[in-house]
Amino acid sequence: MKKIILTGDRPTGRLHIGHYVGSLRRRVELQNSGEYDHIYIMIADAQALTDNFEHPEKVRSNILEVALDYLACGLDPEKITIFVQSAVPELTEITFYYMNLVTLSRLQRNPTVKAEIQMRGFETSIPVGFLNYPISQASDITAFKATTVPVGEDQLPMIEQTREIVRKFNSIYGDVLTEPEALVSSNIACQRLPGTDGKAKMSKSLCNCIYLADEADEVQKKVMSMYTDPDHIKVTDPGKLEGNTVFTYLDAFCRDEHFASYLPEYENLDALKAHYQAGGLGDVKVKKFLNRVLEEELAPIRERRKEYEKRIEWVYEVLRKGSEEARREAADTLDGMKAAMKINYFEDSDFLRDWNAR
Ligand code: TRP
Numbered sequence: 298m299k300k301i302i303l304t305g306d307r308p309t310g311r312l313h314i315g316h317y318v319g320s321l322r323r324r325v326e327l328q329n330s331g332e333y334d335h336i337y338i339m340i341a342d343a344q345a346l347t348d349n350f351e352h353p354e355k356v357r358s359n360i361l362e363v364a365l366d367y368l369a370c371g372l373d374p375e376k377i378t379i380f381v382q383s384a385v386p387e388l389t390e391i392t393f394y395y396m397n398l399v400t401l402s403r404l405q406r407n408p409t410v411k412a413e414i415q416m417r418g419f420e421t422s423i424p425v426g427f428l429n430y431p432i433s434q435a436s437d438i439t440a441f442k443a444t445t446v447p448v449g450e451d452q453l454p455m456i457e458q459t460r461e462i463v464r465k466f467n468s469i470y471g472d473v474l475t476e477p478e479a480l481v482s483s484n485i486a487c488q489r490l491p492g493t494d495g496k497a498k499m500s501k502s503l504c505n506c507i508y509l510a511d512e513a514d515e516v517q518k519k520v521m522s523m524y525t526d527p528d529h530i531k532v533t534d535p536g537k538l539e540g541n542t543v544f545t546y547l548d549a550f551c552r553d554e555h556f557a558s559y560l561p562e563y564e565n566l567d568a569l570k571a572h573y574q575a576g577g578l579g580d581v582k583v584k585k586f587l588n589r590v591l592e593e594e595l596a597p598i599r600e601r602r603k604e605y606e607k608r609i610e611w612v613y614e615v616l617r618k619g620s621e622e623a624r625r626e627a628a629d630t631l632d633g634m635k636a637a638m639k640i641n642y643f644e645d646s647d648f649l650r651d652w653n654a655r
Contacts, residue, residue, distance in 0.1 A: 300445065301444050302327060302447065303336075303441045304446055305340060305437065306340065311509065312363060313507055314506075318486070319449040320447055321366075322370070323447050328376050336376070336377040338372060338377060339382050340381045341382045344434065347424070350424075365510075366602070368602075368605045368612065382437065384620035389433075391634065398465045407455075432458075439462075443475065449482075466634075473633050486548035490545065491545060492542075494542075495524030513592060520543075525541050525542065536578065547566055553566075556568075569583070
């Protein structure tokens, strides 16, 4: 069986380092591993509209931002397909058939949807399109016959829902769809990087994100004002690691080589942590180290982003061509589905024959 990846992001803002450690960095590794027959990366604008339908301009203005972030991280359109969801209308048609296979209560039980309904104050009146988005996500995944979906841990309920839809479809209409598997980072810190203020999630509205496009001085400012251990007041005080954002970021970004380059008095992160917990290590020193670690990873991304910004017409063409290619693949899957459902009347020579043989 072919190994195929599909994953994507909602274009509601520039991508930040939470996206990077949670998913983007991994995608680039998967791309370069050569182990996959095809990789599709989707800019999920239609899904973004399910809770931003009153602000299509917000989605519009972030299509190229997200594309630039992808390219800056090292995703390479020579090796993979980058496309825009709404440019593949077959996805909507597939969604329509899947809607028959899912109950309302199953959607309402989806933990991600549940949390989002609460967050957006949709409890009393949930837009149908919003509630339906896990079904649409199942279409995104299955339309490309994806076997593997690299996502953040918050997306696991979506993959589970997709698997259920696939099993149901296949059991009713025959074995046409591929059941995908999620691929989640094994590094806990990477799975959900907290905001710089220590809050559980990076979010644009909380202003607690470090963006891939941030300049070096902005990153430094954000790192130096990061949330640590509020009880670690004097340098000599013992410090706590739990809930200490600076150490969570180090867990996500730092490697032993960074110590040799920037902080040779420690062998590795464990040694640094031990000193912090014992007391005698100040936050400023740890933050300066984190800033250098981040800078090593972010500087090349930032530079590449600027280069691609100068070639924005080329980026636009990448999306257009990618979307055309994605459309062909989704149409092929849809054809197979309709044939299995026996609703492909005009491609089916048996259709009239069955009628005449009545
Ligand atoms: N729901 C994902 C997010 O919010 C975006 C997305 C849409 C996606 N369709 C997808 C991710 C299909 C993986 C596979 O980030």
